[in-house]
Amino acid sequence: MAQSSQAIWTDVEHIRVQAPLIHNITNFVVMNNTANALLALGASPAMVHAPEEVEEFVAISSALVVNIGTLDSTFVAGMKLAMQRAKALGKPVVFDPVGVGATTFRNQVSQELLTLAAPDVIRGNASEIMALAGLNAQTKGVDSLFGSDAAIDAAKRLSSVWSCVVVVSGAVDYIIQGERVAAIANGHPLMAKVTGMGCTATALTGAFAAVNTDYFQAATHAMAVMGIAGELAAEQKSAPGSLQVNFLDALHELTAATITDRLQLTQS
Ligand SMILES: Nc1ncnc2c1ncn2[C@@H]1O[C@H](COP(=O)(O)OP(=O)(O)O)[C@@H](O)[C@H]1O
Ligand SMILES: Cc1ncsc1CCOP(=O)(O)O
Numbered sequence: 378m379a380q381s382s383q384a385i386w387t388d389v390e391h392i393r394v395q396a397p398l399i400h401n402i403t404n405f406v407v408m409n410n411t412a413n414a415l416l417a418l419g420a421s422p423a424m425v426h427a428p429e430e431v432e433e434f435v436a437i438s439s440a441l442v443v444n445i446g447t448l449d450s451t452f453v454a455g456m457k458l459a460m461q462r463a464k465a466l467g468k469p470v471v472f473d474p475v476g477v478g479a480t481t482f483r484n485q486v487s488q489e490l491l492t493l494a495a496p497d498v499i500r501g502n503a504s505e506i507m508a509l510a511g512l513n514a515q516t517k518g519v520d521s522l523f524g525s526d527a528a529i530d531a532a533k534r535l536s537s538v539w540s541c542v543v544v545v546s547g548a549v550d551y552i553i554q555g556e557r558v559a560a561i562a563n564g565h566p567l568m569a570k571v572t573g574m575g576c577t578a579t580a581l582t583g584a585f586a587a588v589n590t591d592y593f594q595a596a597t598h599a600m601a602v603m604g605i606a607g608e609l610a611a612e613q614k615s616a617p618g619s620l621q622v623n624f625l626d627a628l629h630e631l632t633a634a635t636i637t638d639r640l641q642l643t644q645s
């Protein structure tokens with residue numbers, strides 16, 4: 378078994394054995410999808426966003442996932458408290474800037490959150506990563522108008538400014554930390570036809586970060602597992618409704634052999 382496949386499998390086994398509690402402050406669209414994906418992978422999800430309880434909840438969790446998809450001022454208050462507490466406790470924080478670039482509110486809140494408590498990993502599509510890096514990039518709401526290649530320079534800049542890992546998803550997923558770059562060519566175009574697949578990638582990154590403190594590796598492994606499970610699901614039936622369900626089954630049934638057979642990872 379190649380070293381990288383083995384390392385991915387080791388993380389999957391750790392998630393399955395430890396079932397880390399993943400605290401998600403996420404959007405109403407994907408709460409169910411991402412909770413089920415975390416469960417299918419082997420983690421233990423909770424969706425908790427009330428400002429009154431997030432600090433207490435972070436303290437008992439193994440990672441925090443923050444997603445701005447359906448933002449409002451109450452969510453923002455909860456995100457700020459949770460991110461600050463997670464940083465103070467040394468817990469990994471993963472951030473998904475859904476739809477940043479589309480509105481002034483999303484842009485301002487994203488910058489405030491990054492400044493207050495820089496996350497360990499940022500995962501977005503190309504439009505989001507370019508917008509977050511300060512480029513005047515066009516977005517189509519929560520969907521990207523660019524291929525992931527277009528955002529590599531922006532991801533490098535973001536990684537350097539916030540000292541974090543940056544993931545740009547798309548047909549090829551790029552994982553960037555300073556000069557470290559990994560590219561994953563797994564996945565299937567149908568994944569972009571199911572809402573919440575990007576948010577799911579972000580949530581799974583939280584589970585991998587809970588068991589692997591090298592967050593570049595954790596993000597790379599999460600994106601590899603996303604892509605491989607997406608391929609397996611699309612091969613069962615190439616239709617979006619079925620893909621949603623078959624994706625969960627593929628995560629649950631994932632084996633070391635499947636990862637070795639399918640992994641398309643290049644690192645530089
Ligand atoms: N054309 C594609 N080919 C292969 N995989 C894809 C493709 N588009 C998206 N994906 C996969 O779907 C998931 C969500 O990515 P993306 O659609 O970029 O995020 P978002 O939903 O945030 O816009 C990622 O795992 C990514 O690799
Ligand atoms: C459709 C939509 N609207 C607000 S959040 C959201 C979900 C976006 O999820 P993803 O970026 O993973 O497709």
Ligand SMILES: [Mg+2]
Binds near residue numbers: 475501502
């Ligand atoms: Mg998204």
